[in-house]
Amino acid sequence: MHQHATLARKDRRLPLEGVIQRPNGMWFIVGTVCFGAFMAALDASIISIALPKLEQAFHTTMNRIEWVSLIYLLALAGCIVAFGRLSDLLGRRPMYTLGFGVFIVGSALCGASWSLASLLVFRVVQGIGASLLQANSVSIITAAADAERRGQAIGFQALAQGLGLSLGPLVGGVLTHIASWRLIFYINVPVGILGTLSALLFLPRDRREGARPHFDLVGALVLAFLLIVTMYVLKEGFRPESRPVLTAILLAVAVLAAASFVAIERRADSPLVPINYLREPIVWLGNLTSILSFSVMYAVTLVVPYWFVHIEGLSSAKAGLLLTALPVGMALCTPFAGRLADRWSKLKVSAVGMALAAIGSGCLFTFTRITPAFLAGLFLVGCGVGTFTPANNARVMNATPAAHLGVAGGILNMSRTLGMGVGVTTGGVSVELFSAAFGPHGEALAYRCSFLVAAALALIAFALTFVRQKSSQTTT
Incomplete structure (x- = not known):
């Protein structure tokens, strides 16, 4: 009883x-x-x-x-x-x-x-x-x-x-x-x-x-400082009105902070981020490709609304509605990709995702007006990032010891946040550079070329998945 x-x-x-x-x-x-x-x-x-x-x-x-x-x-x-x-x-x-x-x-x-x-x-x-x-x-x-x-x-x-x-x-x-x-x-x-x-x-x-x-409080503070400086430089340091000397100083500070963090973690009895864990190819390459994948997504989502409004003359409301083709692609592909990665190959699904994102970005460059093909390009970028992310994250987490799951998840989410900053910076800076190169009558071409930059980022991530395959044959 x-x-x-x-x-x-x-x-x-x-x-x-x-x-x-x-x-x-x-x-x-x-x-x-x-x-x-x-x-x-x-x-x-x-x-x-x-x-x-x-x-x-x-x-x-x-x-x-x-x-x-x-x-x-x-x-x-x-x-x-x-x-x-x-x-x-x-x-x-x-x-x-x-x-x-x-x-x-x-x-x-x-x-x-x-x-x-x-x-x-x-x-x-x-x-x-x-x-x-x-x-x-x-x-x-x-x-x-x-x-x-x-x-x-x-x-x-x-x-x-x-x-x-x-x-x-x-x-x-x-x-x-x-x-x-x-x-x-x-x-x-x-x-x-x-x-x-x-x-x-x-x-x-x-x-x-x-x-x-x-x-590891000291390591946590140094890493927080490093990430804050890095995010600030990515968001503010490459704008036309930014001061190059200040940007260079902040970049040097970021490098020094990174070196200090590695030295601190090597000496720590209970490190915040185990350096040996980060040396695993599947871990550091998985996080690097995660940064690149979200860079593609955010470069596209930054530039496309400007294309809709400035080149096509659409209202902000209609531009926002058309942009939903990208999250719709993510919504349709992400759960399916996770299931496919479990049953087939996480590495191959990751590669397919980045290939789709590259093709989608290429479509945005190729088709110059708002056509079904242009919207299909947006859809494919969403499908690509949605296909890549669960397979890549699952590979990284499967390679993580149970005692470090929290820090591994935090690093993956940090990679996504850094990817946002890299993508916004890449999209904005590429448009500005191409606009300066093509002159006042080349605005449309400048936007289109920025989509090629996004495609290049996706292709780099695609190639890195196969570097990882050669480095970690046992994990698929």
Whole structure:
């Protein structure tokens, strides 16, 4: 009788073990993670459409208001790897649930902002919450999913992130149109509460037992500084109005910080990022190709709206609608690609994805008007990135020891964030350089040539997948 009562009390404890331990119970975990991944990614891009409204509301300039977007990405990139490591030490369930709480508070404060300075401070809080969510998303799925379904599960997580990033401008436009810019922040509060409840109900307990290794605080601070400087240079350092001397100094500082981080990690008893792990070809090449794949996506998503508006003369609303061809391609291909990677070959699926992205970018260059072929190019870029991401992420996570799943997931998400910065910089700088080369009458050709640059990035990633194949024959 006493034993029966004990079991009954255990069944009433959170999480709902009876649900998540069923054969298909892992999908409740995957759904919870996708919820947070979508919300955090959406807020990285949703702000772009509201920047003109914010500029008017706070009576400031565009150069200053762009920091509302940039400072979120800086907080996200600076914290994500450290939080991934902390989740390995303290448990992924409490860190992920805390992420929802911090994100909700940050969102509510952003919506109530009374000045640009207050909004920037609260966007940092929001970015910290997002980094807690994104640092743990892939690692939670990797720990919960069996090897036969891991690629498919990671595919859904990649789909949630990709859709959040791609649909942000469209969702932001609708919300600012029906209400005000504050709604794009307030809407996160009820959504975040639902996510928190889902995390409490379904995320499994994984708190470590026994003595915990020391957290590498010095390494975490140096890495955060390195990532913040790198993201700043990528976003601001290559603009026409930027100062070359300052950019060169920041690049030198980034190189010095990188060398210092490696030296610190080699001497640390419990390093934040094990250097031996990063030396594995499948790991560092997987993260490098991840950066390149998201660079392709964000170079295209930056340039295409300008093409629609400036060259084709479309309205912003219609341009945003046509751009959804890219996230539709991701939505259709990502879950299928994850399943195919589990059953066929993760490496070959990754290569196919980058080949599709290169072909899609080539179509954008070849077909000069808004035609079905041009929209098919957008669709293929989405299909390519959506096909590549789950297969590539699954390969990296399968090569990761269980004790380092959190930091590995954080590094993969950091790669995506860096890819965003590289893509935006590459797209913008390539258009400016080609415009200067072709003169005032070559604007259309300058945009088209920037699509060739995106295709070149995809082809480089395609080639690197086969370098990885030669380096790691045992992992397919």
